[in-house]
Amino acid sequence: MAKVLVVTSGKGGVGKTTSTAALGAALAQMGEKVVVVDFDVGLRNLDLVLGAERRVVFDFINVVQGIANLSQALIRDKRLENLWLLPASQTRDKDALTEEGVGRIIAELRTKFDWIICDSPAGIERGAILAMRFADEAVVVTNPEVSSVRDSDRIIGMLDSKTAKAEKGEQVQKHLLITRYDTGRAARGEMLSINDVTDILATEMLGIIPESQDVLRASNVGMPVTLNDANSVPARAYTDAARRLMGATIPVLVPAARKGLMDRLLGRRAA
Numbered sequence: 001m002a003k004v005l006v007v008t009s010g011k012g013g014v015g016k017t018t019s020t021a022a023l024g025a026a027l028a029q030m031g032e033k034v035v036v037v038d039f040d041v042g043l044r045n046l047d048l049v050l051g052a053e054r055r056v057v058f059d060f061i062n063v064v065q066g067i068a069n070l071s072q073a074l075i076r077d078k079r080l081e082n083l084w085l086l087p088a089s090q091t092r093d094k095d096a097l098t099e100e101g102v103g104r105i106i107a108e109l110r111t112k113f114d115w116i117i118c119d120s121p122a123g124i125e126r127g128a129i130l131a132m133r134f135a136d137e138a139v140v141v142t143n144p145e146v147s148s149v150r151d152s153d154r155i156i157g158m159l160d161s162k163t164a165k166a167e168k169g170e171q172v173q174k175h176l177l178i179t180r181y182d183t184g185r186a187a188r189g190e191m192l193s194i195n196d197v198t199d200i201l202a203t204e205m206l207g208i209i210p211e212s213q214d215v216l217r218a219s220n221v222g223m224p225v226t227l228n229d230a231n232s233v234p235a236r237a238y239t240d241a242a243r244r245l246m247g248a249t250i251p252v253l254v255p256a257a258r259k260g261l262m263d264r265l266l267g268r269r270a271a
Contacts, residue, residue, distance in 0.1 A: 002110040005117045005245070006135040008159075010151025012122035014141050015179040015209070018219055019238070020119040021049045023139070025224035026242035028083035032114040035074065038088035039131040040121040041097060047087045050077065051222025061089040064101035070108055079227060084113070097130050106134045124154065129162050136165070137173040137245075139206060143180045144192040149200050152176075156203060175206035177241060182211045183257040194254055207241030209234050210255035 007020045017040075024036040038046035041061065047053045052075050058068035063086075070086075077083035086109075089096070109116045120131035132138060138159050142152040159172045166172065178197055186193045198205060209215070210233055218228035226235045226242075233255060240250050 002113055003115055003136045004106060004110070004134050005115060005137045005139060006120055006132045007117060007139045007141060008120040008128065008132055008155055009122065009141040009148070010124060010155045011143070011148045014122075014143050014148055015215070016122070016141050017045050017049055017119055018215055018225065019139065019141055019177060019179065019209070020046060020117055021224040022226045022235070022238040023242050023245070024083055024115070024117050025077075025080060026226045026239045027115055027117075027245070028077070028080040029226070029239075030242065030246065031082065032246075033082050033112075034115045034117065035084040035086055035109055035113045036117045036119060037086045037109070038119050039097070039127050040119065041088045041092055041127060042090065043121070044088040044090040046119050047075075047085060048222060049219050049224065050085055052077070052085055052087070053222070056087045059087045059089040060105070061092045061096045063105055064097060070105065079223075095126065097127065099130060099133060102130050103134060124158060128155075129158070132159055132163055132172070134164055135159070135172050137175065139175050139177050140201070140203060141177045141179055142197065142201070144178060144186065144194075144197055146192065149192065149197055153201055156201065174203050175245070176201055176203040177206045177209065179209040180211045181208050181255060183255055187257070205252045206244055207237050207252060208254060209237050209241075 007016050020036050024034045028034045047056055055075050058073040062068040063070050063073050075085045118131045121127040140152050142148045160166055163172050185191045212234045214229055214232040215225050215234050218225035226238050
């Protein structure tokens with residue numbers, strides 16, 4: 001049965017789009033048929049992260065307005081035959097999205113895919129509400145910072161009140177994904193610890209993605225980190241998170257502290 005998964009947070013810049021691409025690619029690698037849907041109308045970055053920006057002809061708004069049909073707007077990934085993209089419009093306003101139109105497209109996508117992953121814009125405005133409106137599950141992405149965690153708490157409240165499931169007395173299953181985590185900085189009190197975040201948000205942990213240049217390098221070349229370097233620490237963390245979404249029971253590990261330059265030099269001398 002198809003699942004609609006929204007990747008959301010209140011704060012911008014926490015890694016929703018890179019997480020959407022990485023989780024979508026990981027699920028596709030596992031044999032699932034996946035479509036990632038960009039709800040960030042007016043900005044449109046998911047196509048860049050997937051390296052498909054030059055292949056966009058029609059977009060989400062075109063389908064909502066009947067200018068194009070869904071099959072014309074869907075872009076198949078060149079590396080993974082099970083991964084597709086429905087891009088956002090870069091020239092339209094978020095008001096061009098309607099609840100009726102989004103609901104119709106999500107219903108059609110349910111008949112074609114195993115996973116519909118909705119990349120939400122930041123904030124609590126119309127676009128974010130529509131991205132979560134028809135979700136069965138949600139990945140709440142947060143950095144280990146007070147402002148990010150506070151905004152995520154607000155989003156969790158919206159998932160419990162603004163979704164179609166909530167209005168029927170049901171719950172959207174929520175998962176917490178902590179990104180840009182640095183064990184050393186957390187130990188020095190420069191960012192919140194994992195326990196701090198989980199105590200505040202009280203949400204099931206999906207994964208912990210460490211701060212890493214591997215994520216930035218992958219985005220810059222238009223490739224999900226799970227494809228660009230499958231053996232990197234963040235790629236393995238995202239793959240484990242995708243496996244948990246599939247129902248696997250895998251312990252969530254706190255990333256090891258990164259060694260600084262002096263630590264590496266002293267380690268060589270000791271050797």
